[in-house]
Amino acid sequence: MTSLKGTRITWLGHATVLVQTARGTNILIDPFIEHNPKYPRNFKLPEKIHYVLLTHGHGDHMSDAVPVAKKHKSNVVAIYELAAFVNKEGAENITGMNIGGTVQLEDVAVTMVEAKHSSGVEGKNGTQYAGVAAGFVLTISDGPVLYHAGDTTVFSDMKLIKDLYHPEIAMLPIGGFYTMGPKEAAFAAQFLAPKAILPIHFGTFPPLIGTPDELDALLKGSIEVLRIAPGESI
Secondary structure, X not given: OOOOOOOEEEEOOOOOEEXXXXXXXXXXXXXXXXXXXXXXXXXXXXXXXXXXXXXXXXXXXXXXXXXXXXXXXXXXXXXXXXXXXXXXXXXXXXXXXXXXXEEEEOOEEEEEXXXXXXXXXXXXXXXXXXXXXXXXXXXXXXXXXEEEOOOOOOOOOHXXXXXXXXXXXXXXXXXXXXXXXXXXXXXXXXXXOOOEEEEEOOOOOXXXXXXXXXXXXXXOOOOEEOOOOOOOXX
């Protein structure tokens, strides 16, 4: 696997990932904490979360965004409509962007890229529009390029993500049912050509039956599959 050059990536169960750069920038992606059965209960977030990134509006990806943002005074970065929603819910500092855009967050250039998924959010008046689902590419100064796919199936334009950004570590959902499973994730891996894959969005709920072992078997050793338990880091 490529050197992370001081960057730490901690998987917190489901699609929740904490990225900490060598320069001290803390980014929490898709915070699903309180009701996440796989969240490590003995894990404590850093004293400061500078940025919260949201891939889409479903509760298992953003239900703790506002509490985290309030506690840490975090900047919540999301597609425009979802950023506006969390702002109304109490997150004071937001960055509403859109697919293809890049925002500089300290030493991390964050680019919003496509995903294939739905993205309604549960508001006071029921389900409402919250933009479209997205993924994020994190280009860390003097560090690695990371790709968090959010919830998605495989799509051929993942080749563009490879050609434009060259992600070294891809965080891909593999559980199936709501996202791609191992078969589709193996195709995604070929399109993206990362040095390693961190599987996410599996095993949290009964329908999410895809496993890292299945993905590894399909890749036949061509790309490293990282196997860490929730709360562990690479």
